[in-house]
Amino acid sequence: MSRVLVTGGSGFLAGHVIVALLRNGHEVRATLRDLGHTEEVKANVRAGGADPEHGLSFVAADLTRDTGWDAAVAGCDYVQHVASPLPVALPKDEDELIRPAREGTLRVLRAAREAGVKRVVLTSSFAAVGYGYGNRAEPFTEADWANIKSPEVSAYPKSKALAERGAWEFIKSEGGALELAVINPVAIFGPLLGKQAAGSVQIIQRMLDGRVRAAPRLGFGLVDVRDVADLHLRAMLDPKARGERFIAVAGEPMWMIDVARVLRQQLGPAAASTPTREMPDWLVRLLARFIPILRHAVPQLGILRRASNAKARAMLGWSPRPNEEIIAATSEALLRLGLVKPRAS
16 A cells, blocks of 8 residues: 655644544654644544554654655555644735745645655645635635735635645645645534644534524535545545645535534533524624624625535545534534533523
8 A cells, every 4th residue: 555644744634634544544654843743643543443553653843844744744545634723813924824825835845746746735725715704605716816815814814825836836846756636625524633623613613612602604515524535535645636636625605603503403411502593794893893703704794605516526426424414423422522611401
């Protein structure tokens, strides 16, 4: 089997990619900014049903530095470039996010080219596809690109779009024999491997534990982390994936209040603290002045973006779980790991 480098090995998606690779017989080398997290990653891999003592190794590398990447890619057949900066709050200077995302991707691609890697699979985002257009009835496809000049596009989606653009430009002008495939996931949910609820999973965590009293008028597509990992492996190995990008979305997008309704239907009393009403847009804008995490939400209020997964299904045989199953898997993991304390009504 192949030797695969996975960047950002301690991340939510990266952990599932590592598990999927190991369970399919591949040898995995994972990058960490701090090798002190090695045991944590091994524990996550065990929780996912793979054996970290056979076929998994670690190397120190940071997207913001040149050192370490040549050693990281040495002898690898493929690279799964999953790592990317994800801010808790919007930076004052958007370049603080854009620069490391774009330059980090180029560092990985250069090192992969020099090492003779066959293919890099880049984790981009649906934000690089469908942001900057407001509401649009027609589903977005892989032919679309975010309109980064739109005021609705904040630093994070801009960083994903510019990093992906930079990757394709590099492959065209400097890539040599190196191949590239790109995955563009919507909001990623699903079972946690460890006790850190990161990224989109925090939306469900905050609704279940009562921190979200009323749901902002936010809409998003959903996809299960296990299905995103599966799509990464398909894009790595299938010859047809060369030079292609693939949207990872399960089905129709959902409003946040509708996710809360599904949680109450599935969990009963354990979901007693989930919101039952929507928060007016003006109140979200007001609170965003004082609550940094809400500043991400303001440009997205009232926008529901549809996306097509037809390409991944037809070209790679991908078959994602439905929205309701994704929500159930996420909430069950949060409760099982003690990351939400169920409250009776």
